[in-house]
Amino acid sequence: MISTDSTHTKNIIVTDNLTKTVQTPQGELIILEAISLTIAAGESIAIVGASGSGKSTLLALLAGLDTATYGQIIIAGQHLTTMTEDQRAKLRTTTIGFVFQSFHLLPNLTALENVMLPLELTGVKQAKAIALALLDRVGLSARIQHTPKHLSGGEQQRVAIARAFVGQPKILFADEPTGNLDSTTGAQIIDLLFDLNQTHHTTLILVTHDRQLSARCQRTLTLSAGKCL
Amino acid sequence: MNYWRLSWLMVWRDLRAGELNLLISALLIAISSSTAISLCTDRLQQSFQNNAAELIAADLAISSSSALAPTWLEYAQSHALNTAQAIEFSSVLMEHEELLLTSVKAVSQHYPLKGALKTSAHGQEITQYQGPQAGMAWVDQRVLNTLKLSLGASVTIGDKVFILEKIFTNEPDRQGNFFRFAPRVLINEQDLNATHSVQPGSHLHYTYYFSGKQDALQLFNQWLLPQLQPDQKIINAHDSRPEIANALDKAHDYLQLASLLILIISAAAIALATQRYHERHRPHTALLRCLGCSQHELFCLFLMQFCLLGMLTSFIGTAVGALLQQLMSPLLSQYLSTDLVSPSWLSFSSGFILGLSLLLSCALPPLLQLKHVSALGIFRHELAPLPTTAWLSYALALTLMASLLWQSSHNLALTAILLGIGLLSTLIFAALLWLLLIQLRHFLPKLSLAYRLGLQHLTHYPALTIGQLLAFTSLLITLNLSVSLRNDLLTEWQQQLPTHAANHFAMNIFPTQLPVYEAWLHNEEVIGNAVYPIVRGRLIAINDQPLTRLAPKNNLEENAKHRELSLTWSHDLPDDNLLSAGTWWSAPEAAGLVSVEKKLAANLDIKLGDILTFSVTQQRFTARVSSLRALNWNNMKPNFYMLFSPGTLNAFPSTYLTSFYVAEHQKTSLTSLIKQLPNVNLIEIDQLLKQIKTILDALSYIVDFILYFAWFAAICLFLAALSVRLRTRQYETALLRVFGADSHLLKHMQNIEFSCLGALSGLLAVAVSNLLLSLLYRYTFTIDYHPNWFLCIITPCFSVIFITVLGNISLHTLLNKAPLQTLREE
Incomplete structure (x- = not known):
């Protein structure tokens, strides 16, 4: 059992015996097995490993996008595993930003509306001004009224990054953020990600296959067959 | 692939x-x-x-005032259709110094082709699939009451003596003719000649019944249509019960x-x-x-x-x-x-x-x-x-x-x-x-x-x-x-059928008997409908144009021209009647106005203001059309094609017609009504209502x-x-x-x-x-x-x-x- 007392406050993420299994017709399949880790605030970590090693699942569990089978997760001093879906959603608005490999922008909203969304969900009054500033920062001030359908992959990922940072989250999760982009665009996106990370003093946790990218992080966590090496 | x-x-x-x-x-x-x-x-x-066929005793029937040509029946039989026939005529019976005008129906062996006859013996109703045997007569209860006879007694129709075998309560095709005023006597067709009632010039009504496969019936129907005479009418199951x-x-x-x-x-x-x-x-x-x-x-x-x-x-x-x-x-x-x-x-x-x-x-x-x-x-x-x-x-x-x-x-x-x-x-x-x-x-x-x-x-x-x-x-x-x-x-x-829809019609009530009838309603707590005076008469001319000169367009017009109509008068517009043209008369207005049923008026081309000439017991009188009415024929209440303003029919003798509802447990009270008013023709329509x-x-x-x-x-x-x-x-x-x-x-x-x-x-x-x-x-x-x-x-x-x-x-x-x-x- 882990506690949320003052000794852990500098650790923004703590997991204990984190396990994820799924039921298949052939029996129980272990995706993640007994992962225990601590991540300090402001740290940047790359999670690497072969396909199917459980990287994306670990990231989703840490962000509260999925539920663990066993074990505990404490994010910014709060027990994530005992929370309801609504409580986890609330925690994400204040603490967590997420960048997906396949961007996942809301198709019926413009670039500006997509970026404004997290702020509007928390009731921030100057949502539009903040979102505009951030879109300008990612170089998309000319494309604010475009819907995702009319943006290139790189542009969509910039919007997604702007959306992830707009709420000034304490932790940013990125799941293979360059996986769907060409190398030049990918490099630009990574520069942007690290640049914003430095500006906002965010804890960055990203999943990647890219060695260069993982080398830019302070720590690398390697997963193999659901276990932390 | x-x-x-x-x-x-x-x-x-x-x-x-x-x-x-x-x-x-x-x-x-x-x-x-x-x-x-x-x-x-x-x-x-x-x-x-x-079911509907049971209501006309056949799949198809022909109503005629003359006998059909034998070739018609042969044609039907050659198409595998079953046939039966009935001949109706009026006859006055006299027993124990009492006279009674009856409607005699002589039926062939296979009548009815569909449905059944109902007789009653010792208070029990019996279903019969054939009419009486030769020499036997089945009669309405009213015949026994009026002539003071009982079952087993004999009665003479024309020149032939019949044994009263059964009390006759229902015939399947009776519903087609509710307002038959005279009580029914049913005999076998074989006895018809012996009565000597069928003479040249006798007023007879023939009904021919046919049943069989739908295709054959349709073929027969098509064959019949062009050959029908003005006095002949096809009755099918669909038309027999409009409601x-x-x-x-x-x-x-x-x-x-x-x-x-x-x-x-x-x-x-x-x-x-x-x-x-x-x-x-x-x-x-x-x-x-x-x-x-x-x-x-x-x-x-x-x-x-x-x-x-x-x-x-x-x-x-x-x-x-x-x-x-x-x-x-x-x-x-x-x-x-x-x-x-x-x-x-x-x-x-x-x-x-x-x-x-x-x-x-x-x-x-x-x-x-x-x-x-x-x-x-x-x-x-x-x-x-x-x-x-x-x-x-x-x-x-x-x-x-x-x-x-x-x-x-x-x-x-x-x-x-x-x-x-x-x-x-x-x-x-x-x-x-x-x-x-x-x-x-x-x-x-x-x-x-x-x-x-x-x-x-x-x-x-x-x-x-x-x-x-x-x-x-x-x-x-x-x-x-x-x-x-x-x-x-x-x-x-x-x-169409409210809970207490009238299940009995009473016809032929004399004006002097009205207080007796009303007292009976009151004593037995029976729900009665309005009472209408009835004068039987014919429409003979429209604006002095004799009706016979007009070519008939359909059965309705044909009936109006050839049959006697029930004429009545009323101060007020009856319930369920809807004025579609003209105005209803007010009390002080003079007699001589008539309100005509809308569809009949359309068929006969009668308009507001037209002068109609009627004949009642060889006397003629005229009335001006002051309104047209739409009727609900499904309401089981007396409805009239011609409704006159009060005073128009004063010169003619009338009887009264009404309908009332008697609950099942009150049925015994009908006996006292029949005893008090033996001349009244009481028609029970429970079976029809039930159906x-x-x-x-x-x-x-x-x-x-x-x-x-x-x-x-x-x-x-x-x-x-x-x-x-x-x-x-x-x-x-x-x-x-x-x-x-x-x-x-x-x-x-x-x-x-x-x-x-x-x-x-x-x-x-x-x-x-x-x-x-x-x-x-x-x-x-x-x-x-x-x-x-x-x-x-x-x-x-x-x-x-x-x-x-x-x-x-x-x-x-x-x-x-x-x-x-x-x-x-x-």
Whole structure:
């Protein structure tokens, strides 16, 4: 059992015996097995490993996008595993930003509306001004009224990054953020990600296959067959 | 490529994965409901026809004032038709110094061909399938009472002595002639000559009865028509009881309409479900294209899948429909006096053909649309504009739909109203909705987040929103039409036979006997209707133009010209009479006015202000037409073609006619009435009322049954419409969750979106249903249309609640699902 007392406050993420299994017709399949880790605030970590090693699942569990089978997760001093879906959603608005490999922008909203969304969900009054500033920062001030359908992959990922940072989250999760982009665009996106990370003093946790990218992080966590090496 | 094997494999995998649930449900509802409706209506129609035949004692009868040529009967017999005949004449019986004018009916051996005679002995009613033997006479109770005779005694008719064998209580074809004033005496045709009552110049009435197979009857009917003389009339089962025929016709129209509506909404559900099927199979299709599958091969592959699916569901749907109909049979047969007949094979096959046709006509256009799109295009959801072939396919689907509707309804007007108005209003409302949604976009930024996100769902996909709206609207229209029509038909039928509808007619009451009759009503606590004086007379001229010079247009006119009419007078307009032209007389006005029944006036070309000449007991008098009236012939109350102002008929002797209701436990009190008023002709119509009531009950039952099918189809359509955007909705909900939206906001968004859809659909449905109902009531059901304000208010409210609640239920699981699961499925 882990506690949320003052000794852990500098650790923004703590997991204990984190396990994820799924039921298949052939029996129980272990995706993640007994992962225990601590991540300090402001740290940047790359999670690497072969396909199917459980990287994306670990990231989703840490962000509260999925539920663990066993074990505990404490994010910014709060027990994530005992929370309801609504409580986890609330925690994400204040603490967590997420960048997906396949961007996942809301198709019926413009670039500006997509970026404004997290702020509007928390009731921030100057949502539009903040979102505009951030879109300008990612170089998309000319494309604010475009819907995702009319943006290139790189542009969509910039919007997604702007959306992830707009709420000034304490932790940013990125799941293979360059996986769907060409190398030049990918490099630009990574520069942007690290640049914003430095500006906002965010804890960055990203999943990647890219060695260069993982080398830019302070720590690398390697997963193999659901276990932390 | 082994198409069949691959097709079967794909269908099987989809079945196991639950991908086909919605499509199969929509198909099963369409097929099973249309099979069950088709089977039920087929069986009921045939059974009702048999029932109605019992009311004229045959399938077809000819009424004539002269004997038919022997060749007519020979023709009928050569076409395997059974024949029987009856000859009626008036005869005065005299016993114990009492005189009584009776109506004698001499019947042949096989009378009645349909239905049965009823006699009573020692208080028990006995069913008889043949008339009296030679030498025997069956008589009305009144004959015994008036002539002071008892059973076993003898009575002389003409020159022949008969033994009074039985008390005669009912003859099947008596209902056709309620107001026969004289009491009945039934004898065998063999004795007719011995009575010497048939002499040249005798006033006789002949009825010839025929029964047999429908084809032979139709052939005989066609052969007869051109040969009929003016005094000869064909009576068929349909015309014999207008109140039953009317109810049957309306019920039939209702069933047709309900099955058409179920068909339309099932077709919409099938179209939406196939659209979803194609949507779900898009990656699969693209992948097959990448693997080298040609467009032709893909087309064949999907076509076979749909054929397999169509055949499978058609087979199961037909079986389910037949089973449902079979389960209903015992319930239905308890409403009918005759056994339910077996349904025809055509009714069985209709559901099967329908299922396959519906599926293919809905599934083919999207397949053709994929023809000119690259594999990458399919992956990217890029669809080419509809090719000409797909438009042709849609046109073909529409034509097929129209012909299916026409085929199942056999009613061109009904099909045209439904399809024409339906299509036209769809196009108009689609255009209006498009404009509304475009305009709504401008207001969105001013709204709060929940409203903006909720309404953005509607404005961002206008085509899908309009499709969904029209689907919900058509669903509500269907429910509105079926509920409105059901209620109005049932109300009409209930009004036709209220709980205490008169079950006895009393005729021939002398003016001096009226106080006795009224005292009897009072003492026995019997509910009586208005009492009308009756003078028997003929209409002989209109504006001095003798009626005989006018060529008859139909039976009604023929009857009015040749038969005596019951003439009456009244201060007030009787209940259930509706003044359609002119004014009702006020008390001080002079005598000499007449109010004529509307249809008879139209047939005889009688107008307001015309002078009609009547003949009563060789005396003539005239009256000016001051008004025209519409009558309700179904109300079981005395109704009159000619109603005079008070004072017009004072010069003529009259008797009185009335009707009253006697409950079963009060029946014994009738004996005291008969004793006090032995001359009164009392007619009991309990059997007829019971028969009408059972038929109406059966119709009400089946109308309700059909309504349940409409509800099933409606829910299926709702789920199909909801499923069209389900994936997008799930995806967007999951993403909003990722960025912190709580369930309160998500529910609020959904409620806004669904309430808006519900309100718009509800309002549209009210507008279109009122338009359709007014047309259907006027042209198909001939019922007066009054907008149902309750339904106008309740429909949008119901629509908002129904769509919001069902929408919430179907999306409930989404709110408790971890977002990653949904995002991974995308």
